[in-house]
Amino acid sequence: ISHHWSSGGRHFMGKGTSFGTVTLIAPTDVITGPVQTMRIDGVDIEFQLTPGTEAPAEMNLYFPQLRVLCAAENATHTLHNLLTLRGALVRDPKAWAFYLGQTLQRYGWRSDILIAQHHWPTWGRERIVEMLSDQRDMYEWLNDQTLRLINRGYTSLEIADRLKSLPEPLARKWYARDYYGSVNQNVRAIYQRYMGFYDGNPANLDPLPPLDTARRTIAWMGGVDAVLTKLRAAYAAGDYRWVAQIGNELVFVAPENVAARRLQANALEQLGYQSENATWRNIYLTGAQELRLGRSKVSITTASPDMVRTLTIPDFFDYTAVRLDGDKAAGKTFTLNWSFADINQRYAMTLRNSALTYQSDVLHARPSASIKLTKAVLDRISLHETTMAQALRDGSIQISGDATAVSSLFGMLDTFDPTFSIVTPPGTP
Incomplete structure (x- = not known):
């Protein structure tokens, strides 16, 4: 069990x-x-x-x-x-x-x-x-x-x-x-x-995104220097939650401003010290660390070899659909048939309207391309033990029809960086 x-x-x-x-x-x-x-x-x-x-x-x-x-x-x-x-x-x-x-x-x-x-x-x-x-x-x-x-x-x-x-x-x-x-x-x-997310107040139905909100808020409050002065006074008075809230707006507007980052980090650190909740404390301190040292470079992976091999074909296809970059897929349409000989499973995949869908135990009558392989080969590709190109060369993957449809699919897939920023604007070092 x-x-x-x-x-x-x-x-x-x-x-x-x-x-x-x-x-x-x-x-x-x-x-x-x-x-x-x-x-x-x-x-x-x-x-x-x-x-x-x-x-x-x-x-x-x-x-x-x-x-x-x-x-x-x-x-x-x-x-x-x-x-x-x-x-x-x-x-x-x-x-x-x-x-x-x-x-x-x-x-x-x-x-x-x-x-x-x-x-x-x-x-x-x-x-x-x-x-x-x-x-x-x-x-x-x-x-x-x-x-x-x-x-x-x-x-x-x-x-x-x-x-x-x-x-x-x-x-x-x-x-x-x-x-x-x-x-x-x-x-x-x-x-x-x-x-759900909506609290009934129409002002919260379609608010501006964080960066736009920050720019307008800081401008209305008198600009970066004026807000920084007010935040220092609030910090000295122990109003750490307010400093963290408005300090976040300031850091989004001026992520390169060392004084703003340091003050925001200090406020988050104080909130962490006061938190009985260990998860909250770690979150506050992680934010302070990012503001002082930049984004974390520690990457955590849970994709061990036996974990990958345990995943089903639908698991793999579902994750592939999540990785599909909708902008790259815009205007493209094709169908793929997948057949896995070692587990006797087949799937009909469709790319349409920038959405990747599939059905099991059925094949398209006229696919753009058909792919024959084994689950074991797919696992090896997922584990970076081989590549699609190498598998095609050694015959462990066979493609009939329009092979460019298969290559274009994998060319549309996004890659994810788990060390993205959390208290600074997206893309901040």
Whole structure:
């Protein structure tokens, strides 16, 4: 059995990814029932599916012989993320609370030890019941109070400002603190889940992009030097959030201004010092580092060889579609048939209207070109162990029809630099 608990905390509880090999093992057995028991190496494990909580396919595990409950990332010693700040789909706090209630009812008084994917165990039935109850109440409160204020007309930022912390006595529990997730970002995540980006105010329906906004804002405030003087006074008064907000506009207008960058970095650093949340602190300090030293040159990759080989053909085609540069593809139309002999799969691909789509188990009747290869060859190309040109020369790829359609497709693909700027305008060193 292989179960990837999710990337929700796996790579981001600390300051970066593991220095070991990031890998993926394809599942050998699948848990399909709401509660399913299996014996593995003489150990009974009862799996409780909790879909849509911390991860789309999350599950808790109960070991009846040991009276041990593993709560995965559904109940850890912190308030978790409903929306990771690195970006993801918003998780469902209502489902999270519901399944914790089911876990409490089914396993609470049958467990002597509670473990999870991060942090330390909880010992003793009474403590376990209290923790599960508190964590259930925490996610339920966040969901319901956010929806209550939405229905009173408050916007995302206004709700986050009103719901500054969990209610007492929950706010004083160590396992409900904002060490990783936070009330602020989770409230805003819930708003996003139910309401989307638009808050009902037409002024926010089509605002100017950041660089245009910055130029006009700084000009209206008297120019770079005048704003810098005001920001220095605000910094001296300890108004760091305001300095960070307006300082960002100033840095966008004058990214080469060392004094502006240094003041903005100082404000972000102060906000980092004051943050109980480790993720927020690291984000603030990362921004300060970029302002002082330039963009990070550290590149992180998760594309290990076995990870690439585990990807399916649809995975590869979906990623290819994401890489397609719409401007380069404008006005171009062609169809490609792909046949993979080693896995007996075939696909009909279409480029049209700058969109790359495909269908499985079907081929175009009159394709622009047909490509015959194996999944193994595609993996080697993805891993840069060979090239398309070399594969054509040695015969491991065969193309019939218009070969330029294939080469032009790969010529339209964008490449991504993971070290893009975050607190300075795009393209800033």
